[in-house]
Amino acid sequence: LADAQAVLDTLVPREREVCTVGGAWYLARIQPYRTLDNVIDGVVLTFTDITKRMLAESAIKDARELAESIVNTVREPLIVLDGALKVISASRSFYEDFRVASQDTVGRQLYELGNRQWDIPKLRELLETRLPGNQVLEDFEVEHDFPVIGKRKMLLNARRSIGKTDGTQLILLAIAEVAGQY
Numbered sequence: 001l002a003d004a005q006a007v008l009d010t011l012v013p014r015e016r017e018v019c020t021v022g023g024a025w026y027l028a029r030i031q032p033y034r035t036l037d038n039v040i041d042g043v044v045l046t047f048t049d050i051t052k053r054m055l056a057e058s059a060i061k062d063a064r065e066l067a068e069s070i071v072n073t074v075r076e077p078l079i080v081l082d083g084a085l086k087v088i089s090a091s092r093s094f095y096e097d098f099r100v101a102s103q104d105t106v107g108r109q110l111y112e113l114g115n116r117q118w119d120i121p122k123l124r125e126l127l128e129t130r131l132p133g134n135q136v137l138e139d140f141e142v143e144h145d146f147p148v149i150g151k152r153k154m155l156l157n158a159r160r161s162i163g164k165t166d167g168t169q170l171i172l173l174a175i176a177e178v179a180g181q182y
Contacts, residue, residue: 003030004043009013009041017050025054076174083169085110085127120144123156131158131171141178153178
């Protein structure tokens, strides 16, 4: 009733998602009712069933949380990149092993991380030359001297994944140590 009165007072429509006791979801819209003489004479309430959409959104959220849990459980550092090589997410082990913070990583292009310390010619070769022609590349060796953590020999495993519904390209990049080094 308060929403209906607010719509009458302001003439600004309102909408909200509501859930029934039985678990069904509706989009409730309240709009001013105008007569043929253009006089406001009440409100119109409409209810649109959005149960399927809410269930789909919940399933997507659950799947995303599971994927993030898996990424953070893997011991190898892992980075998820978009098609423009911007970091979408990284594993807990990536942040710990390379001593970087999420706020300095997510949303940035890989080559720009840590004052461009990831702008490594062999890494560029992997991501820009070799991976586009392949779905998966394994055990690609890269050696680099990082300013904070020192010289590291790494085996990079990369996998391209293209979304079936929207064509979004993702690249998973796993980093493993070589011969007891990292």
